[in-house]
Amino acid sequence: xxxxxxxxxxxxxxxxxxxxxxxxxxxxxxxxxxxxxxxxxxxxxxxxxxxxxxxxxxxxxxxxxxxxxxxxxxxxxxxxxxxxxxxxxxxxxxxxxxxxxxxxxxxxxxxxxxxxxxxxxxxxxxxxxxxxxxxxxxxxxxxxxxxxxxxxxxxxxxxxxxxxxxxxxxxxxxxxxxxxxxxxxxxxxxxxxxxxxxxxxxxxxxxxxxxxxxxxxxxxxxxxxxxxxxxxxxxxxxxxxxxxxxxxxxxxxxxxxxxxxxxxxxxxxxxxxxxxxxxxxxxxxxxxxxxxxxxxxxxxxxxxxxxxxxxxxxxxxxxxxxxxxxxxxxxxxxxxx
Amino acid sequence: xxxxxxxxxxxxxxxxxxxxxxxxxxxxxxxxxxxxxxxxxxxxxxxxxxxxxxxxxxxxxxxxxxxxxxxxxxxxxxxxxxxxxxxxxxxxxxxxxxxxxxxxxxxxxxxxxxxxxxxxxxxxxxxxxxxxxxxxxxxxxxxxxxxxxxxxxxxxxxxxxxxxxxxxxxxxxxxxxxxxxxxxxxxxxxxxxxxxxxxxxxxxxxxxxxxxxxxxxxxxxxxxxxxxxxxxxxxxxxxxxxxxxxxxxxxxxxxxxxxxxxxxxxxxxxxxxxxxxxxxxxxxxxxxxxxxxxxxxxxxxxxxxxxxxxxxxxxxxxxxxxxxxxxxxxxxxxxxxxxxxxxxxxxxxxxxxxxxxxxxxxxxxxxxxxxxxxxxxxxxxxxxxxxxxxxxxxxxxxxxxxxxxxxxxxxxxxxxxxxxxxxxxxxxxxxxxxxxxxxxxxxxxxxxxxxxxxxxxxxxxxxxxxxxxxxxxxxxxxxxxxxxxxxxxxxxxxxxxxxxxxxxxxxxxxxxxxxxxxxxxxxxxxxxxxxxxxxxxxxxxxxxxxxxxxxxxxxxxxxxxxxxxxxxxxxxxxxxxxxxxxxxxxxxxx
Numbered sequence: 042x043x044x045x046x047x048x049x050x051x052x053x054x055x056x057x058x059x060x061x062x063x064x065x066x067x068x069x070x071x072x073x074x075x076x077x078x079x080x081x082x083x084x085x086x087x088x089x090x091x092x093x094x095x096x097x098x099x100x101x102x103x104x105x106x107x108x109x110x111x112x113x114x115x116x117x118x119x120x121x122x123x124x125x126x127x128x129x130x131x132x133x134x135x136x137x138x139x140x141x142x143x144x145x146x147x148x149x150x151x152x153x154x155x156x157x158x159x160x161x162x163x164x165x166x167x168x169x170x171x172x173x174x175x176x177x178x179x180x181x182x183x184x185x186x187x188x189x190x191x192x193x194x195x196x197x198x199x200x201x202x203x204x205x206x207x208x209x210x211x212x213x214x215x216x217x218x219x220x221x222x223x224x225x226x227x228x229x230x231x232x233x234x235x236x237x238x239x240x241x242x243x244x245x246x247x248x249x250x251x252x253x254x255x256x257x258x259x260x261x262x263x264x265x266x267x268x269x270x271x272x273x274x275x276x277x278x279x280x281x282x283x284x285x286x287x288x289x290x291x292x293x294x295x296x297x298x299x300x301x302x303x304x305x306x307x308x309x310x311x312x313x314x315x316x317x318x319x320x321x322x323x324x325x326x327x328x329x330x331x332x333x334x335x336x337x338x339x340x341x342x343x344x345x346x347x348x349x350x351x352x353x354x355x356x357x358x359x360x361x362x363x364x365x366x367x368x369x370x371x372x373x374x375x376x377x378x
Numbered sequence: 379x380x381x382x383x384x385x386x387x388x389x390x391x392x393x394x395x396x397x398x399x400x401x402x403x404x405x406x407x408x409x410x411x412x413x414x415x416x417x418x419x420x421x422x423x424x425x426x427x428x429x430x431x432x433x434x435x436x437x438x439x440x441x442x443x444x445x446x447x448x449x450x451x452x453x454x455x456x457x458x459x460x461x462x463x464x465x466x467x468x469x470x471x472x473x474x475x476x477x478x479x480x481x482x483x484x485x486x487x488x489x490x491x492x493x494x495x496x497x498x499x500x501x502x503x504x505x506x507x508x509x510x511x512x513x514x515x516x517x518x519x520x521x522x523x524x525x526x527x528x529x530x531x532x533x534x535x536x537x538x539x540x541x542x543x544x545x546x547x548x549x550x551x552x553x554x555x556x557x558x559x560x561x562x563x564x565x566x567x568x569x570x571x572x573x574x575x576x577x578x579x580x581x582x583x584x585x586x587x588x589x590x591x592x593x594x595x596x597x598x599x600x601x602x603x604x605x606x607x608x609x610x611x612x613x614x615x616x617x618x619x620x621x622x623x624x625x626x627x628x629x630x631x632x633x634x635x636x637x638x639x640x641x642x643x644x645x646x647x648x649x650x651x652x653x654x655x656x657x658x659x660x661x662x663x664x665x666x667x668x669x670x671x672x673x674x675x676x677x678x679x680x681x682x683x684x685x686x687x688x689x690x691x692x693x694x695x696x697x698x699x700x701x702x703x704x705x706x707x708x709x710x711x712x713x714x715x716x717x718x719x720x721x722x723x724x725x726x727x728x729x730x731x732x733x734x735x736x737x738x739x740x741x742x743x744x745x746x747x748x749x750x751x752x753x754x755x756x757x758x759x760x761x762x763x764x765x766x767x768x769x770x771x772x773x774x775x776x777x778x779x780x781x782x783x784x785x786x787x788x789x790x791x792x793x794x795x796x797x798x799x800x801x802x803x804x805x806x807x808x809x810x811x812x813x814x815x816x817x818x819x820x821x822x823x824x825x826x827x828x829x830x831x832x833x834x835x836x837x838x839x840x841x842x843x844x845x846x847x848x849x850x851x852x853x854x855x856x857x858x859x860x861x862x863x864x865x866x867x868x869x870x871x872x873x874x875x876x877x878x879x880x881x882x883x884x885x886x887x888x889x890x891x892x893x894x895x896x897x898x899x900x901x902x903x904x905x906x907x908x909x910x911x912x913x914x915x916x917x918x919x920x921x922x923x924x925x926x927x928x929x930x931x932x933x934x935x936x937x938x939x940x941x942x943x944x945x946x947x948x949x950x951x952x953x954x955x956x957x958x959x960x961x962x963x964x965x966x967x968x
Contacts, residue, residue, distance in 0.1 A: 079731075339662065
């Protein structure tokens with residue numbers, strides 16, 4: 042059990058690090074268009090040519106033939122590890138042009154192919170992942186903070202406070218959140234910068250989602266507040282704030298962790314859904330949702346399978362988070378029994 | 379096996395076939411003045427199914443405004459004179475001949491004798507007079523009414539005898555015979571009562587019974603299943619015959635399936651559920667081309683359409699609108715050098731390649747290469763030149779900061795948003811390409827996809843937008859339908875709507891030229907006038923023209939006489955000539 046959790050956490054950490062250092066891992070600028078290469082298929086890495094086997098992988102350039110893209114075998118381009126390429130800001134602060142891998146000009150390496158504008162799908166996947174996963178994490182944080190706060194207060198004080206807060210949660214649970222978000226986005230003025238759109242969306246997603254964790258937390262607080270050690274602490278003159286911080290909140294922590302693991306993929310999917318419908322982050326910024334939006338066209342869907350990469354990334358991320366939630370839940374049950 | 383049992387199956391099958399087939403065509407009789415299509419041959423029978431993007435809103439051709447309703451009613455009805463979609467020239471329809479008076483104001487039309495509506499009732503001049511009375515009635519509010527009001531005065535229609543009608547125009551009107559295309563002749567015996575009772579707008583709604591609707595088109599209504607399909611059957615009295623003197627149409631039935639998006643239409647076509655698709659995107663066309671070996675589909679790339687896609691800047695008067703931020707930017711939008719620089723920075727070839735997959739053409743004016751009769755071929759086609767664009771901006775008082783961002787003369791950052799329809803993937807792609815193109819000039823562009831109705835509201839009503847990518851044209855090749863775009867009082871004068879009078883000298887000149895070409899009857903002189911209009915538009919750039927797609931269509935191998943055309947309805951304009959090939963014929967046609 043412990044090793045499974047560790048593996049999941051390592052995989053998740055790896056995924057998030059790759060997204061965090063997207064500029065370094067990505068070989069290309071995600072917005073750079075190469076209009077000569079629309080819908081180019083993924084670049085194949087080669088280890089063998091006419092002269093035999095090579096230790097270092099290399100690629101060929103594409104040429105456009107009557108039946109689509111072909112490898113131009115007249116020239117090889119070696120894949121360099123730790124090489125210079127387009128300039129970017131590491132972590133949004135440090136200006137650099139070092140990349141994990143790349144090829145010399147005029148070679149083009151596109152591990153996941155290119156989109157309809159000739160933009161590198163792999164680079165866009167990483168940069169897009171930054172937006173989509175960050176939206177999921179920030180929205181989860183907001184939802185859990187609000188949920189924990191209102192849940193603890195409602196459970197601890199009970200009576201009218203409890204009734205009013207839980208009435209509010211019922212209202213929020215009934216809300217068709219997707220339509221609500223569509224409505225909120227439609228009311229925004231035309232000229233909203235992508236950064237503000239992102240912030241607004243995550244805040245709205247998070248604030249709508251506080252109700253479920255609040256109900257769970259309230260349930261635990263209700264049972265915790267009447268436990269003997271809490272009553273004893275109260276008898277010794279412990280203040281409300283002290284009791285909540287020292288005795289009640291630790292009880293809630295496990296539930297919040299499990300909820301976090303459940304909510305992150307859900308909120309990533311929410312951002313993807315909105316961007317898919319053109320209501321989230323707009324061009325030229327990448328997000329998994331707006332990358333997938335081109336697949337609304339039937340001809341693109343059936344012709345360019347590599348454009349499904351963001352969907353695969355979304356599924357993998359969601360599965361890892363769900364497995365983590367499952368493991369955390371089991372561990373919590375084990376501890377409580 | 380008893381004889382009765384052996385006979386049951388064939389009898390049932392025969393009955394089913396008889397019930398499914400449309401009514402048999404009437405034999406042509408000597409009293410009928412029928413139109414003979416010498417070049418057409420085929421054979422009777424079969425059902426052709428086509429996919430539609432939506433349901434029709436009405437079967438009433440007078441009130442129909444949406445493309446689907448017009449496509450369906452167009453097969454049920456006929457006009458006095460029609461535009462042949464293949465030749466783009468007018469040709470006789472219900473009117474056998476017509477004469478124009480010397481001053482170009484009077485048209486005398488001779489109607490064909492012996493014609494009957496699809497319910498068997500005879501057609502004569504009374505139906506024509508009634509139809510035009512309906513079209514020109516303000517209470518009916520037909521979209522065609524504007525065409526019949528010239529200089530604020532309606533044309534007058536007089537019955538000379540049962541088969542002769544005279545039309546008098548308030549003043550000469552170039553290519554006036556083209557007006558008659560799209561004005562369906564109505565059966566007075568069926569529609570006079572609802573019209574007199576003030577219920578014409580409600581007549582022939584989707585709830586109308588099949589027997590209540592009759593027309594002079596090749597088909598008549600057989601069945602309407604809400605949400606699913608409209609089935610038309612052969613009009614047994616249709617007024618055209620083929621080269622063998624057999625009455626058209628060939629098809630027993632024509633079915634419109636309500637399929638939805640273009641993608642859904644392509645899927646249904648690939649699955650063999652429909653037999654024709656029109657107005658394909660290049661991606662879907664290429665998809666069908668790749669599968670041609672399997673499907674044996676007939677594909678047609680008819681070349682550049684008459685549609686023009688363009689970028690328009692908001693130059694409307696915003697006085698009372700409280701749109702200060704946009705009003706500030708209008709200083710740039712009204713600057714010719716700014717518009718010229720933007721135009722010079724646009725890579726139109728990339729648009730054609732990436733948006734239309736090379737199945738389209740770049741545009742520098744409102745008339746594209748598809749309109750061979752009216753295009754001004756002398757107009758220059760300047761290629762993308764960023765240096766020239768920068769020079770233009772510099773001479774217009776613009777400058778750049780250290781980060782390479784464009785600043786106006788007051789030091790404000792030059793950035794604007796482009797709105798476009800979120801459901802139009804091609805225009806969305808154009809916006810993304812423009813965003814990248816203009817970033818090389820230091821202009822920051824925000825692309826804002828909007829739901830189509832929200833877009834129309836902003837562009838036509840609230841003026842709450844900075845720039846938009848839109849498309850117009852595609853109707854007729856003649857300049858007259860463009861009057862509402864280029865004259866200052868036009869309802870589609872998008873860059874500056876509701877102008878009391880021309881704001882600039884060149885707009886005033888365009889007004890005069892357009893009015894003049896409308897009353898000039900000689901083609902060469904009209905062409906000269908319209909060439910000058912095109913030149914002014916290309917120089918002054920109220921629209922920055924981008925590209926036009928090719929007209930692309932496909933049909934199953936079993937569809938005979940498939941002859942799509944540039945003008946709408948591109949695949950069904952010759953529905954009466956279409957026929958279902960036998961398997962042997964289909965194989966031979968490959």
